[in-house]
Amino acid sequence: MADLATIARPYAEALFSSAQPTDLASWSEQLSELAQIASAPELVLLANNPKVSAADLSQLIVGIAKTKVSEKVLSFLRLLNQNQRLGVLSEIAAQFNLLKNQSEGAADVMITSAFPIEGEALSSLLASLKKRFGGKELRSTILIDPSLIGGIRVQVGDEVLDGSVKARLAQMQMSLSA
Secondary structure, eight states, rough: OOHHHHHHHHHHHHHHSSOOOHHHHHHHHHHHHHHHHHTTTTHHHTTOOOTOHHHHHHHHHHHOOOHHHHHHHHHHHHHHTTTTTTTGHHHHHHHHHHHHHHHHTTEEEEEEEESSSHHHHHHHHHHHHHHHTTTTTTEEEEEOGGGOOOOOOOETTTTEEEOHHHHHHHHHHHHHHH
C-alpha cells in the first residue's frame, strides 16, 4: 500500500492552492476537526459500508462538527468520500497545516516536558527556539510526560531536540554496553 503522506500530498496541495490567504486558518481548523471526527472507529465502519453513500457520510461528518464547514471544504470532503480516501484526511489536514505554516513563515513546535512549563521559563524557551529555527514564529503545544524524568524534548517538523534525562540515560546505557 502506498504511504499515506504520498496519497495525501496532492489533495493537501490542491486544497491549499484553492484557498484564499484569509481562508487558511479557518480551513486548517475545519480540516483538523473533520479529520478527528472521521478517524472515529464508528465512522470508519460507516465509510467501509457500501450501503452508506458518500454524500450521506459527508453530511453526517459535517453534522457532527462543532465549527461551521465552508462549502469548499464540504465539497472537498465529498470528493474524498467518493474516492474512498476518508482514511487519509488526518494526513491531509497535517500537510495542509504544514503548507499554511510555510506560507506564513511559521512552524508548529511540540514541547514535551516532565513537568509543567509556564510563564518566564516558557517565554525564554520559545525565544531561544525561535533563534535556533531561523526566527520563525513558533506555535507551541506543550505535553507533560513524567516518563522523561526531567528536561524537555522539542520537535519542530521532523527535527527533534531531546534534552530529557530519559534520553541521556538511554545514551549512557548504549555507550556502557558497547
